[in-house]
Amino acid sequence: MATNDENRSLPTGPQPLLEPDRTYELDRKHVFHSWSAQARITPMTLVSASGSHVWDGEGNRYLDFSSQLVYTNIGHQHPRVVQAIQEQAARLCTIAPQHANDARSEAARMVSEVTPGDLDKIFFTNGGADAVEHAVRMARLHTGRYKVLTRYRSYHGGTDTAVNLTGDPRRWPNDYGNSGVVHFFGPFLYRSRFHAATEQEECARALEHLEETIRMEGPDTIAAILLESIPGTAGIMVPPPGYLTGVRELCDRYGIVFIADEVMAGFGRSGRWFAIEHDDVVPDLLTFAKGVTSGYVPLGGVAINSQIAATFDERVYPGGLTYSGHPLATAAAVATLQVMHDEDVVTRAALLGAEIIGPRLHEISQSHPSVGEVRGTGAFWAVELVKDRQTREPLAPYGGTSEAMNAVVAECRANGLLLFVNYNRIHVVPPCTMSPSEAAEGLSVLDAALSVADEAAGSST
Secondary structure (H helix, E strand, O other), X not given: OOOOHHHHOOOOOOOOOOOHHHHHHHHHHHOOXXXXXXXXXOOOOEEEEEEOEEEEOOOOEEEEOOHHHHOOOXXXXXXXXXXXXXXXXXHOOOOOOOOOOHHHHHHHHHHHHHOOOOOOEEEEEOOHHHHHHHHHHHHHHHHOXXXXXXXXXXXXXXXXXXXXXXXXXXXXXXXXXXXXXXXXXXXOHHHOOOOOOOHHHHHHHHHHHHHHHHHHHOHHHEEEEEEEOOOOOOOOOOOOOOHHHHHHHHHHHHXXXXXXXXXXXXXXXXXXXXXXXXXXXXXXXXXXXXHHOOOOOOOEEEEEOHHHHHHOOXXXXXXXXXOOXXXXXXXXXXHHHHHHHHOOHHHHHHHHHHHHHHHHHHHHHHHOOOEEEEEEEOOEEEEEEEEEOOOOEEOOOOOOOOHHHHHHHHHHHHOOEEOEEEOOEEEEOOOXXXXXXXXXXXXXXXXXXXXXXXXXHHHOO
């Protein structure tokens, strides 16, 4: 993919501000990267993008199976969204959040139209982490309680409250046990904590475990249960049918606010507008970001039901952001949502998963002993790599990486495929608008690269 002249040609458009070598030099000298040991990284220099592809500083083209950080749901540089941002910048770059603004008002209306139930009030934030922060604050103020329950194997953001809510190793260096967060095990049949043999058993036992946790913690102390409707970075573990319905019932029984974190899974990624719709559940609060603008301009938010919104009719909500509902961001959201409607992006994502990605990944799993499981929906899939299918020992440790995983990633990159990888998993998360032929091309590259993982799996037996 990345070796012939056609693939090396950059898309037309504005030229980069700096030469690629200078970009890299300044990055290494001045940029402090997130989640990284600074001396150990060699960041890729990307200079251009279009549709499902990105180009590096040497002119190599890559098929983007990562959607960057799983957010370019409508692909890169969609002309209608780029134009909307340009027009908004020419008309009104910024306005403070206390004033009404046409882009913000229209974005709020359009988001409320696609959220389930009566989630009709929208509080805009700058991204997903602060959306989670504010949803938790709203739940605590609404209930007068403090504790929040979240699952292990989850990610909710990098700010103080959000990272303590997170249930993966990124929380550990930041967790001092005083945030009011209680973690529990969610359903994950492949690595079940409940000794379940079927999805039905896993669902029932996970719900029993959650209710027991509620009882042991004291129902009257718990403000909210916060769940990624489908956990994303932690493993794309699609919950068994009925699980989210069961969580909704527990929240109703004990007067607990149900917060659905849709930051990664929302806006078409799972083949529905929001992943919680797979179980026909309406949460009390719903957090979003990423896909609402396809990542073109940072934007997040909380969709609020009528009961919680009414709590703050006469009572001041003690929170806000300087750039809440920023015009450039909300104009991008309006254009993105209009593109999603006009181009039927949600249906396209569902078909991409059902007809291309899912069947091909299952074929791949049959021919590679390093593949322990594939799982997902829509344009949201994970390939779990193992050293041994019987013991299910992961190809990289929880919270770490391995030479074998790095080799698979390098092989894919050498053949023009950009991946999203976390621990022992490869996440297949392309733009929801990726064509069937592009998806098939990328999956073929992945298929060939997994021979590297098979060698590691074979050497462990």
